[in-house]
């Protein structure tokens with residue numbers, strides 16, 4: 001009992017010191033200096049620190065959840081970890097040039113979005129009801145959404161930015177349809193409370209949290225709508241919600257499920 005208590009306290013101290021250390025490191029390692037009147041730069045800084053703190057948290061919490069949730073926690077940590085790495089560059093790019101870090105942003109999304117949609121597959125696979133087809137449909141649609149967004153924003157192959165926007169919107173609406181009304185919905189009803197919670201929370205984030213991105217895209221098209229400042233503030237905010245909160249939902253569900261499993265085991 002005493003040993004467990006000591007272990008818990010040690011763990012907490014370790015968590016808090018690593019968080020403080022890493023967050024400080026991420027702030028002082030910046031190449032440029034931050035202008036306190038630059039609100040966009042502020043959001044880059046906050047997002048960078050948040051991504052790092054979330055990554056450390058998910059890695060440390062991974063050991064407290066039951067085995068079947070560990071891969072989901074790893075993926076949650078990868079999403080914020082990859083984003084943290086890119087944010088350290090995106091932040092410097094903004095401060096150094098005052099331009100949107102367009103390519104870095106989309107490189108980050110192209111890695112982190114497929115990782116996130118794979119979470120739907122993972123939480124269903126953990127309880128044996130997932131289909132690979134679901135994963136490939138979500139994966140394919142998310143790639144179409146991102147590639148059309150990139151073509152529209154960068155103008156690399158021409159065409160109208162609004163045409164590419166519409167294609168991206170269609171792909172996103174398809175993803176929403178797939179998770180709310182596709183066959184995953186029937187499968188999830190057969191699973192544990194924790195899995196159902198995770199699935200619903202993630203579906204909600206893909207619908208409401210992801211809606212911030214197209215608004216950012218629209219702002220970026222016209223200085224009157226907000227221009228590059230509006231676009232970057234919204235994209236940074238959206239990443240904070242969609243990467244950190246998304247992982248927290250997985251963590252919450254995993255914790256809930258692990259508790260329920262332990263309680264059931266104690267009864268037997």
Ligand SMILES: *C/C=C(C)/C=C/C=C(C)/C=C/C1=C(C)CCCC1(C)C
Nearest residue numbers: 112149165168169172210213217242
């Ligand atoms: C961690 C990064 C995430 C979750 C990025 C998500 C990005 C989107 C949901 C982007 C959506 C877009 C549309 C729905 C229309 C076209 C323009 C995009 C690419 C901004």
